[in-house]
Amino acid sequence: MSFPASDSSSSNSPAHALAAIGWDDAWAAEFAPYEAQGLLPGRVVRVDRGQCDVVTAQGTVRADTAFVTPHDPLRVICTGDWAAVEPAGNPRYVKAYLPRRTAFVRSTSSQRSEGQILAANVDHAVIAVSLAVELDLGRIERFLALAWESGAQPLVVLTKADLVPDPVVLAHLVQDVETTAPGVQVLTVCSLTGEGTDVLAAVVSGGTSVLLGVSGAGKSTLANALLGAEVMEVQAARETDGKGRHTTTTRNLLALPGGGVLIDTPGLRGVGLWDAEAGVGQVFSEIEDHAADCRFHDCAHVAEPGCAVLAAVESGALAQRRLESYRKLLRENQRIVAKTDARLRSELRRDWRLKSAEGRANHAAKRGGRL
């Protein structure tokens, strides 16, 4: 099916006005039925207290979210969604939103087992990692799994490169992260001098990006470097009273001067995985590659004969740390999913058997016995 080309030379054209915040022909095509109903397209900037801010061709409008707040928390409208808004009314309502291309979800920090939708339609997940502290590869792996699971393409940005003046050391650090993140671009930036930010700006110029990383990773500073203005609050001093720190609480969607859109999601510090098994597989793609050569199709890479993963660890091709990380993430992910999914219980029992087999194998190895 084809749709009439939009007149991009007219500043009144919604296509023109919304292109800067990610509108494209495919969105326009999907929106056509809503347009026929006289609804306006717009992108959700923030959602709060039953209402949301939506950027439309006529500017930012406040709209009621009653129609797009179903019981399933993952289906609640969120920042980044493309909404179909009533052209007028008091209140005016968001009637629907377009199917998401990608969705960022995390498990809630509470014991409740429901996921939380953080952002929709994100193309690039920029994982900020500070070079001011020792690299935590396991933590990077968690962020990568979360990113892959969302459908966005991850990118690791090592921030505060000025704190690692030795280029050889810096190259080694980059290499460590590259090994941890197959299929992922790794950049270094110094937001103070602006070094490297041009490369990042070019990568994020196409599509919508989100900044992930623990507190202090340099996300706000990076956002400012990309935006070329001090729009985001940067904390100059760290509170050390242990009572937690004041952080930015807005979740904004901003058009970048170099092209692209930035969604700022502060507070993504305690990253939990939410049903991210596919994401875990992608983070550890080299392990899954080895696993293809295991003798048994359902090999758990613990003590099975003909296990290609264990052979890779033995030969040094695969780091033991990676395999442990992989198992840990898979287990953590399973625990979260199992909270809501009783069907997984039988598989958890299988996992428990594997763990006990693992324990026995370690025990035998310690005593010098063969498996």
Ligand SMILES: Nc1nc2c(ncn2[C@@H]2O[C@H](COP(=O)(O)OP(=O)(O)OP(=O)(O)O)[C@@H](O)[C@H]2O)c(=O)[nH]1
């Ligand atoms: N030396 C150096 N310091 C930096 C650089 N970028 C950021 N910083 C400092 O690192 C600290 C944390 O930076 P933020 O941008 O606030 O970190 P954040 O990830 O946004 O932190 P939260 O808002 O708590 O999530 C600030 O004191 C910055 O000044 C850099 O390139 N070099």
Ligand SMILES: [Zn+2]
């Ligand atoms: Zn195996």
